[in-house]
Amino acid sequence: MSNLTRRSPRIDATPWLEALPAMTRLSFRGGPDASAAAARGFGVALPTAACRANAVGPRAALWMGPDEHLLLAPLTDSAALRVALAEALGQTPHSIVDIGHRQVAFLVKGPQAEWLLGTGCPLDLDLGAFPVGMCTRTVYMKSEIYLWRTAADVFHLETWRSFTPYVVDMLIDAAQELVA
Amino acid sequence: MLVIECPYCGARPEPEFAYGGQAHVARPSEPATTTEDELLQYLYLRDNTRGLFRERWRHVRGCGRFFNAIRDTTTDFFVTTYKVGERPDLPGVGA
Ligand SMILES: [Zn+2]
Numbered sequence: 001m002s003n004l005t006r007r008s009p010r011i012d013a014t015p016w017l018e019a020l021p022a023m024t025r026l027s028f029r030g031g032p033d034a035s036a037a038a039a040r041g042f043g044v045a046l047p048t049a050a051c052r053a054n055a056v057g058p059r060a061a062l063w064m065g066p067d068e069h070l071l072l073a074p075l076t077d078s079a080a081l082r083v084a085l086a087e088a089l090g091q092t093p094h095s096i097v098d099i100g101h102r103q104v105a106f107l108v109k110g111p112q113a114e115w116l117l118g119t120g121c122p123l124d125l126d127l128g129a130f131p132v133g134m135c136t137r138t139v140y141m142k143s144e145i146y147l148w149r150t151a152a153d154v155f156h157l158e159t160w161r162s163f164t165p166y167v168v169d170m171l172i173d174a175a176q177e178l179v180a
Numbered sequence: 181m182l183v184i185e186c187p188y189c190g191a192r193p194e195p196e197f198a199y200g201g202q203a204h205v206a207r208p209s210e211p212a213t214t215t216e217d218e219l220l221q222y223l224y225l226r227d228n229t230r231g232l233f234r235e236r237w238r239h240v241r242g243c244g245r246f247f248n249a250i251r252d253t254t255t256d257f258f259v260t261t262y263k264v265g266e267r268p269d270l271p272g273v274g275a
Binding site: 040050051064065066068123124136137139140 | 181188190191192193194195196241242243244245
């Protein structure tokens, strides 16, 4: 993520943030039949419960809407995944859009992660209200973000590429309070 | 902060939502025989209800879906929300 590092040089110097490598991101749309077929090709069940994610190894399926899932996989899986999904889905009506370059992912982590996101995210991020495995689109300050809690003190956060410097800088500004 | 119940995601904060105007405004089904008055009504004329009002909302910074709500326009209180295609009856609420 040289691009991210160049535009937000402070991200890797900040203990609360960790840049993630580029990855394969597919926006999957389809009904229950298509979701079940996609799961066979993807190797991870697509969650039917709202705002929940399933992860198997480095792959994950995130519920984004009643007929929408975000599929995450390592960048090197991209070509093989395309073939596997096409085979599994056959003629079942669906839509797959590669949004790998649209978004940038990084982690917000540590015992202060919940507090830090709370400076700009209006959701209740308490572990009881936003448990491990919950994911959703929401906002941080004035930008849309994707938020997925992968551990009690680790959040996987995605932003649209051009919004990343804004989100990162706002998080780092908020984190100044932790330094003081 | 105002909390709105998305029919798909549950209770969520208002900044995630976008207002979508009056609900249940049906497009005339037969364009060839639709009169100018009917088109005028469909395109431009909306109720300006004081009190309980059926309106569209979209959970744009969430699941992205449109849904309908019954909201009191004098108090901003959301009585209920429901999925597109549904139409719960409620005393005192018109079409
Ligand atoms: Zn929703």
